[in-house]
Amino acid sequence: MENDLSLSPRLALGIDIGGTTTAFGLVDENGHVVSETTYRTKDFETADALMDKIHHDLQHSEWRHRLIGIGIGAPNGNYFSGQIEYAPNLLWKGVIPLVEMFKERFSLPVWLTNDANAAAIGEKLFGNATDLNDFVLITLGTGLGSGVFIHGDLVYGHDGFAGEYGHIRVVPNGRSCGCGRLGCLETYVSATGVVRSVNELASENKPFSVLNTVSEVTAKAVFQSADEGDLFAQEVVEFTASILGSALADYACFSSPKAYVLFGGIAQHHGNFASRVKHHLEENILVIYKNKIDIRTSALHGRNAAVLGSAALVFSKMNA
């Protein structure tokens, strides 16, 4: 594919590969998505088939000559190797050399990182962290992901696997985690963690909760019931906020961030959640960090966040 760097606006192709959905879009440097397309990931038996489809679609796009690079966010995407490595939520098994495969099709620079890192870069370029050099983005979805910015740069670590706050253990011998260990933060603070809390927590309010009457308890139902005054649901929300706030208090000892930015349905849905996290953070934090750290919510929620994040990876590298 030809491209002309002098054309304006310059566009990045942002691709978000998820277990259920793959979205890709063309994004300009101001964070405007000029086009977006979505596929069901499971309709493609191989990564090659998906890539052929994306390549075909782009060749028919009026924007194709403005493209300057490709950014991909994917579960277990490794920035250094350019590979998806053993992603449990994808049909494509083993190691997939995604960057190499894209480069074969497009004569463009290609970068890959994991979905939480892409979200952090998106927040830094287009969202609620444009003023920050030191912050940690926390994604609250099925699990808990994180992307760490220090001194203005995303942290990859020596092997590309830095920023796995969801797997720091917070309760000794606590809940069993998909990683094989016990008590990881994401077993408490995530959509699935919230549902486990509903099942596991005891309370005198529990027998009277509306959650006993819903056909399937989801995190969304819990937060909505809490909004509507259900006392047990409120206790579950408070419990979740207390575990997260206490954990983030300790993790300030790593990088002393100016803010934690919370992303995802849980963070956004309940008006009170971020302020309760902040309350528990301040209750638990070392004195030198007191009253210094913001708890913010993402500005990209519901705004093609994943595609913006993946595209932001391109601009962050091209402008570095």
Next chain:
Amino acid sequence: MENDLSLSPRLALGIDIGGTTTAFGLVDENGHVVSETTYRTKDFETADALMDKIHHDLQHSEWRHRLIGIGIGAPNGNYFSGQIEYAPNLLWKGVIPLVEMFKERFSLPVWLTNDANAAAIGEKLFGNATDLNDFVLITLGTGLGSGVFIHGDLVYGHDGFAGEYGHIRVVPNGRSCGCGRLGCLETYVSATGVVRSVNELASENKPFSVLNTVSEVTAKAVFQSADEGDLFAQEVVEFTASILGSALADYACFSSPKAYVLFGGIAQHHGNFASRVKHHLEENILVIYKNKIDIRTSALHGRNAAVLGSAALVFSKMNA
């Protein structure tokens, strides 16, 4: 003071201010200490008095014209503000604008950081981390300090207070810490933590331990007794290694370091300690980090480490 940058070898003045001792020395770029002087910190009622003494001494040094900068490591030393801020172990109270005070006396660039950060920079320039861009130095002394390198740079965080691994809580409602919180890592893993373990741990071997007969139990005595076959002392060492190994396993989720470098008497004394920490780290670590992380011991122990570290701060800035 005059100085001539063309003279060789170029020298940095490294100053280590501790609660008991202040050491300062002239260090060349290869880590050779060409002169070193030590004072009792408490002999100086003010920081001004100490600085006047250092300034006076240097004016009579044959090396003074080769000096290119001054690096200071001090408890609670803040890199960004250039101040010592409320150091509990110093007689000088409140906020001491150390960098400003030095600049008044010497027409040279001056940098300040805390003692653990200085040790990490020393290890990177002159010690056992010269080959590493991503590592964490852990100092095991009265407390537990840390200095974090990511992508080749020391991490300061947004306010200069990053890297306080000693105050991450590892035991919910655990031992009381000087910081006012409960269960911090340094209440278990430090010289004082080891002594507390001797007092608090129960064991069928405890009644027969040689530690019951020593006049004052110290961490050194515990490690020495363990070396000599005392079963209870060995249990205390193993307990300490297990808490540290398990904690460092979790903290890999932060920056994915290539190595942890252990510094201080505890780390060096007992031949087996580092390998036991490694054992417990591997037992507790997330699968993506398995068999990737070294546990090393410092190469600077007993080699003017604090002065080397403070001097290394100068070279790291001048050569940046």
